[in-house]
Amino acid sequence: MTLDDLDRQILQALQRDAGLSTTRLAKRLGLSQPATWRRIRRLQDAGVIAGRRLLLDAEKVGFGVTVFLGVKLATKGRVSLEDFERAIGAIPEVQTVDHILGLYDYRLRVVARDLADFERVLRRRIMTLPGVGDVEANVLLSEERRPGPI
């Protein structure tokens, strides 16, 4: 899908605040409310707007530690990737799972209350899964999300 300037402005605005009403967005863009709504609908139908995400302050709700985990599977071929993905995805503390190519097979984003809690999740839930080999943990210090090329 190709975007024009108005589409770009809509995406930028909704990336910052998806709760923005169509009325306020329309006013900001100098468009009519139905025209704005049609454009949002078109971006949704084309799959460009894939959904909404609630932004929570993890620390304030008690998750003080986020760790990015690189996981290498030890016994490829013997372990089904589907089984591993299903099992790892079912762990509530595992927020994201990406299958990657390179140094590791999977990148996981794991949240925990503190480092002791993370160690518990890692040892009891993740390391016990069949096929898990080398694991590299990097503790998140800061994070920012950029608007991207729009």
Added chain:
Amino acid sequence: MGILMLDDMDRAILRQMQADPAMTMPELAERVGATPARVIRRVDRMMADGIIAGQRAVIDWRALGFAVHVSLRITLDKTVTRAFDDFLAAAREVPEVLEIQTFLGRVDVRLSLIARDLPDYQRLYRDRILTLPHVADIEALMDVANVKSDMRLPI
């Protein structure tokens, strides 16, 4: 920053909102079994306390023609005092960088980078990434498939 005390109702509201942020207040109230007025009060309070920071639209960059997703793991030259600040400021100037994370561990910084195709990635990598300041080492990992990405907290 202290941890704020959440009760069962707060947690139920956050779980429902994480699952579907677009839900209306009456729908949310019905799901958690409370009156809309009570739910609105709770949500307003959690927003005022900064627990709920807002909501954002998720963009599928593949639908916009960015087929290549790469994770760049970067080690910086820490003998330079301003290495982190200089590097992060320069990385923010690259539009194709979607996420910037800093770490305690073997990796200093991770950049999440998108490109239209492999030649586009190669161009970006040469012209915009290798030219970033104070880089000691870069490892590139190609994202093959996203298996889970709801980013929910297990509240």
